[in-house]
Amino acid sequence: MIQKSVILNFPRKLVDEPLVSRVIRDCDVEVNILQASVTPEEDGHMFVIFKGEPANIGRALDFLKERGVRAILPVKNLVRDEERCVHCGACVGQCASAAFTIDKDTCQVVFDPDRCIACELCIPACGYGAVESVSDHLKRTGEAS
């Protein structure tokens, strides 16, 4: 049994679908909803904790992805949103533990969660909302929707 905190972003067309109950029923994963902003006709956001066997949590994440839900897994209170990252490298300049580095070949910024010491110095450096604290991320996506 493991626990995983997950941020789920639902495009508005999916807001009415009972996806969470299918995760619970079909994937055998317990879902604890910590925060949710789900309104008809708008994109929805949820901060949840999945509890279950690792394989089942993997299945749940695959299922949600297939349905078009974007799941972000925070690392030590850090939300890394790949889709918003433009690979500028501003975070790299602040990260003393080399969790953020630039790949020499692709020039893309890569994140190694294992190296992250949760100092959060990278957060104010990122102007694109691609690294945020969990609370800031929920506040921003909640407001924007």
Add this chain to the structure above:
Amino acid sequence: MSKTFEEINERIRKGEAVVVTAQEMKDIVADKGAKEAARRVDVVTTATFGPMCSSGALINVGHPSPRIKMSRATLNGVPAYAGLAAVDVYLGATALPEDDPRNAVFPGAFTYGGGHVIEDLVSGKEVILKASGYGTDCYPRREIETAVSLKTVNSATLMNPRNGYQNYNVAVNTGAERPIYTYLGLLRPRMANANYCSAGQLSPLLNDPHYRTIGIGTRIFLGGGVGYVFFPGTQHAPCGPRAENGVPRGGAATMALVGDLRGMSPRYLRGVSIAGYGVSLAVGVGIPIPILDEEMAVFTSVRDGDIFAPVVDYGKAYPENTGEIIGHVSYAELRSGAIEIAGRRVRTAGLSSYARAREIAAELKTWIARGRFLLGQPVERLPGAESGVVLRKLEVRR
């Protein structure tokens, strides 16, 4: 041997043009020499992607019934300039909602502003227009609140007064006390880090240092769609010091850019929140450079090691506008992750995305190679090093 714009366009139309990115051109010239490179290559694509504050959207929202002459307008709460004709507004990238706390609690977060509204619009989202007018016989309505999107408005034109700086400062903070929050990012005290913002050897104007081919009328990649250079940008200052290769050793040229917001993409047009400073818009710009002759092949072969940027103290020299420069460093050093200033090793970070600039150069290359994008021959050149155009300081006279 030299080629004309028209000859190159003819080859593009036939699908025969040889198009390479600026990155690829460096190796071709190193390999084959400039003469041979000029013979083989027709077009070199250059690009940059980074925050460009002097950007904005000119939108005609259309007339309601009854009509209104808007004198105040906001889009998603962000004020737009309405001192134009009745339903034209100009939304600036750095505009903030009236109720944004700004730097009241320092450093301000600046989560949403003009740049984000523009990003929302190009993402296809609806934004809320609120406007008021004083009412006239021809425009009787005084208030309006409705939703608009790129689908509903008559026109939405990205119109950026100053983009694509030829070269730019490297920012450090020599102060001893506190970190400072600048438009070039967070700078820790005692020169603990240095930030820069240029695509260096990929950047458009660094590959055409004397503006031989980039001028008024040049057709470009702008924000994922097609745009044009319509004038020298504000603060265009081509007469500063240059290196032997012709490349300016500081800011220098800028461009005013324009293009239809429809057809652009949020991948290349992004709202940016800069802590303690404000909001901005990150703009992706790609410019094709025709290799008219050997000289253009030499210019486009310029490498990061041959381009130098001034290091400026944003703790004092910049805000007080003293013009002081600590020294110069090359983009090769900047991109290595650390530079040496005054005998000290200082960590560097870029704010402009080299990865995305590479992507834009590759995308533009595909457009041209497929015959979808022809070169626009400038109808006028941008003022050059001989023009005498200099940056004026504002005198405080009373």
